[in-house]
């Protein structure tokens with residue numbers, strides 16, 4: 001895989017876990033953006049994300065760390081850190097004064113729609129947009145999310161490009177497209193399409209959908225088809241060469257729970273097979289900064305211009321090396 005013309009990672013909100021992954025008192029070790037992070041949920045119930053390595057002697061808070069009240073306790077010498085990353089207790093220190101530098105970076109976090117997001121910005125700027133609420137999430141008329149997570153050896157721009165890549169649907173997915181258009185507004189990229197999907201297991205499914213990226217890495221799809229559904233498609237870079245892709249499905253309840261469970265399973269299976277078809281291409285393709293396009297290709301240029309906004313201006317852009325752990 002050839003990587004991107006952009007160094008570093010795009011500024012925005014990224015899904016790092018589902019709310020269920022981070023239950024009460026949970027500690028989750030994470031590896032994202034070329035760094036080790038730790039997520040935890042303390043007594044307040046709020047999800048928190050910190051840099052993982054303890055400022056004392058460097059243990060990973062996510063590996064053997066435990067939640068104590070609203071703090072996380074380091075597995076090595078039991079220093080405790082609150083959700084802002086401040087050390088609040090050293091059990092064996094002779095003076096009550098905690099060293100001023102005993103803190104780790106706390107990441108901006110949002111928990112919304114049953115998902116936990118962190119804000120990444122290479123220049124350390126505050127969030128510039130918010131994640132909208134999905135009204136159907138939590139409604140008794142809808143199932144909850146069924147989320148699958150894949151590790152893919154590719155870079156985020158390949159995933160994003162699906163928004164505008166009208167030409168790949170028949171070839172890669174066997175989907176017939178009747179209508180297709182894109183709209184790019186501020187931090188949102190919208191794809192509206194309609195057509196007929198031919199699931200690999202047989203049959204056909206007429207669909208109409210609106211898929212919206214809110215920022216560079218989190219897409220929500222509102223789809224009318226055989227089963228009205230909501231999808232999330234969220235990618236989060238592990239490092240410059242690999243990412244996690246989370247794919248979630250919610251279905252409108254049209255029957256009892258066991259029936260919905262079967263529907264959801266079959267539906268997820270279909271969608272996962274669809275993604276697997278993309279993955280094979282993504283993991284083996286080269287990135288073209290200057291692709292040779294034809295007039296039927298869709299708004300790939302406009303999509304790339306839209307995506308560029310999530311990178312700090314050239315010159316201020318952190319280099320790939322600066323993205324390595326501990327250097328920013």
Ligand code: FES
Nearest residue numbers: 054056057074077
């Ligand atoms: S390394 Fe964390 S308390 Fe010592």
Ligand SMILES: [Fe+2]
Nearest residue numbers: 162168172278
């Ligand atoms: Fe695709």
